[in-house]
Amino acid sequence: MQNISLADIQKEVKTLQIAERFFDSVVMFALSEVGVFAALADGPKTFDRLQAEVGGNVESLRATLDAAVALNVLSRIDGRYCADEDLLDCLGRTESPAYVGEWIAFLHALAGPLFKLDEAIRDGSTPGALFAKMGGDDLPAKRRTQAMDAYARTRGIEIAERLDFAPTRRLLDLACGSGTYSLAIVARHPHVRATLLDLPDAIAVARPIVERHGMTDRVEFVAGDAMKYQASKPFDTVLVSNMLHMIGPAASRKLMKHCLELVEPGGRLIVQAQYLNDDRTSPRWATLLSLIQRVGTPDGRNHAIGETTEWMQQAGFMDIRHHRLSAWNVCSCLIGRKPA
């Protein structure tokens, strides 16, 4: 029999550690979906108590809770399961400013499609439709806009404070998603009125969010295709936030040209994105966002700062500058001006 050396075993362990990383996500998604974090939000609980609250199959729940302890997602102290307070704020307490439950549910919907990334590589298939009406598994499309709200309200609304909106009167938020950025901008800058445009399924989600914030008098909605939108009057500021990665390079180039028509002379185009560096292998999250687009859209992928700047220049924008936001924010903005 062939001897297996310690070095070979170490190689295997190293490889399996990478292969098994997905169990962290599997356990977190399951606990989140069945309501374990919500159940633990008011304190540690015994298995029987937790089971009584979340229900379901006893053995599957027990196995998942025990694996969660082994993976350091939960702890068990004196026979009671508990979660770290930070995790509970993010996943168990909907009223917490750090709550990202809808974003985690979106990642869960994408997990199945992402496990078919090999198919996307082989034949360009899109198992995790991000656009409504693409067919197949459209749970990612259904969860997408609520997820954008969670992502933006807890991590992204910085642009409202960090960018200068003093000159802005009429803002067009092109591909607004949940409208969360515009809401933050109009809330902080009372002189701004915003037009929110997106495809009809996203506007149906954005409308009640804007109503809930009591901002309907400052905001108007347009349900339609950004590529075809004709405004009766150009805007002094157009925001295109986190959209270009969904449509890919060719359509992005076209959209930048279309934006030139939508911005008034001397006005600004702000293109916010989770930009790749020009090496395209960093930052980490920007490379992963590209994978989501490859399994969810026909043409999408994430873009680098350099290529996006070039498209804006080719469209006719000038003085294009890259504005970083805070160190923890994966988004940053390219801002260009239409010649006066």
Ligand SMILES: C[S@@+](CC[C@H](N)C(=O)[O-])C[C@H]1O[C@@H](n2cnc3c(N)ncnc32)[C@H](O)[C@@H]1O
């Ligand atoms: C990732 S979301 C970003 C939403 C929002 N701007 C944000 O930053 O949170 C991208 C948005 O682009 C919208 N979108 C994609 N293609 C579009 C098109 N051709 N016309 C209008 N909206 C489009 C999607 O419906 C989606 O809401």
